[in-house]
Structure formats: structure tokens, C-alpha cells
Amino acid sequence: MKTLIEFKKVTKEYKIGEVPIKALNGVDFSIAEGEFVVILGASGAGKSTILNLLGGMDTATSGQVFVGDQEITRFNEKKLTQFRGEKVGFVFQFYNLIPNLNALENVEFATEVCKNHLDAKEILHKVGLQNRLKNFPSQLSGGEQQRVAIARAVAKNPLLLLCDEPTGALDYVTGKSVLKLLQDLNKETKKCVVLVTHNSAIAPMADKIIKVKSGMIESVTINHEKQSVEGIEW
Numbered sequence: 001m002k003t004l005i006e007f008k009k010v011t012k013e014y015k016i017g018e019v020p021i022k023a024l025n026g027v028d029f030s031i032a033e034g035e036f037v038v039i040l041g042a043s044g045a046g047k048s049t050i051l052n053l054l055g056g057m058d059t060a061t062s063g064q065v066f067v068g069d070q071e072i073t074r075f076n077e078k079k080l081t082q083f084r085g086e087k088v089g090f091v092f093q094f095y096n097l098i099p100n101l102n103a104l105e106n107v108e109f110a111t112e113v114c115k116n117h118l119d120a121k122e123i124l125h126k127v128g129l130q131n132r133l134k135n136f137p138s139q140l141s142g143g144e145q146q147r148v149a150i151a152r153a154v155a156k157n158p159l160l161l162l163c164d165e166p167t168g169a170l171d172y173v174t175g176k177s178v179l180k181l182l183q184d185l186n187k188e189t190k191k192c193v194v195l196v197t198h199n200s201a202i203a204p205m206a207d208k209i210i211k212v213k214s215g216m217i218e219s220v221t222i223n224h225e226k227q228s229v230e231g232i233e234w
């Protein structure tokens, strides 16, 4: 399979006052097109930093990040903004929906800047919210809000879908159904999904598991016996 993402010797340093914090310390890995990847690690390991660099929300201190045929570490502000807007779909722990827009408007608002976006209503149908189009976030459960957030990310028709602890605020059953939705979308659309979590129990649902420890890659495992979320218990 063709490589979609490559990190080469990536470092990220944050400076708080005089003390530098090395959030990433020489990170190398690659991800192929269509892969479902789980990034695992303890709190503070550097998982979100990897996701933020990959999504163009932050910039590396050194090293190279390639997405598709482009080196995004060479992008200026303007190109990074364009990349974030068009190429990356984000799903966060706390949904981050716009409170005064209904479900349909939340999705449409995000797709406005995307040239090749998909139909907002169709995607909301796909995530099971066809009867909730006119509901505002406050009128939806956590699981439903996360489905809107996933629809919003997918409707952009991005190159990749980045999910940072997408089930962190959900109960077990709802979280599981959100993971199943992500797994189904990955299978159906062949879009690459990169999911950050501290929950190692969900690793069997991935094609590839990247373990991060103290800003470094501890291991990269190809999972030859990928499981459906329904078959995983934790």
C-alpha cells in the first residue's frame, strides 16, 4: 500500500519560561493510505503533539512531516491553514460543535471552504442522525454530538481523519458505538483514521498500533488480526 504519512526525526520543544520541554524527541513512523491507526501512550507521552503536528495545528521544532506528496513542515502559515481546512478532518474529545448552529448547519459550516466536500445531509444520515438535523448541540446527547462532529469531519472529504480521545467523554456503550462508526467509515471510505487514546484495550481494532513513551516511539505493530469493535471488551 502507498505511504500517506511519514514522520522523519521529528522533535517538538515547548519553552515555558527558561525550561524547555521536549514533547517529541526524534519520532519516526509511517502510515499507509486507508490504514486505521491507534496511537497509544500514557498521559504526557506526546500523543496529542503528534496529532497536532500531523493536522497542521502546530509546527515541529525539527524533522520532517510528509502527508501525501507534500512536506507539510515546509508550509507557511497560509498553506497550513489551507491544509487544515481542506485535507484534515478533526474529531475531539469534547466535540467542539458551534452551540448556536444546528446539526446540519454545523456540518455545512465546516464544508463551506472545501472544494470536494460531500453532501452534509447524506453524511448525517450515514451517522444515524437523519431525524436530528435541526437540533442544536444542547438538544443532543454526548454520543449524538460526537456523531455530528464525525459527520462534520467526514463531510469535508479529507485526506485523513484525526481523532483525539473521541470516546473520552462518553460512557462505555456510547463510546463503543462511536468507535464502530469510525471503523465502519474507515472501511467504507478507505480514509486513513488516526486515533489517539490511552485505552490500550481498543488496539485490536487497528491495522497499526503506534506506542509512544516519553516523546519517543516505543513500538510500531502491524495487526494482522484486526477485530471488529463489537468483539472487543474492556
Ligand SMILES: Nc1ncnc2c1ncn2[C@@H]1O[C@H](COP(=O)(O)OP(=O)(O)OP(=O)(O)O)[C@@H](O)[C@H]1O
Pocket: 014, 015, 016, 021, 022, 023, 041, 042, 043, 044, 045, 046, 047, 048, 049, 050, 198
Ligand atoms: N502548548 C504546550 N506548551 C507547553 N508544553 C506542552 C504544550 N503541549 C504539550 N506540552 C507538553 O508536552 C508533553 C506531551 O504532551 P501531549 O499533550 O502531547 O501528551 P499526551 O500523550 O497527548 O497526553 P494526554 O493523554 O494527557 O493528553 C507534556 O509534557 C506536555 O505538558
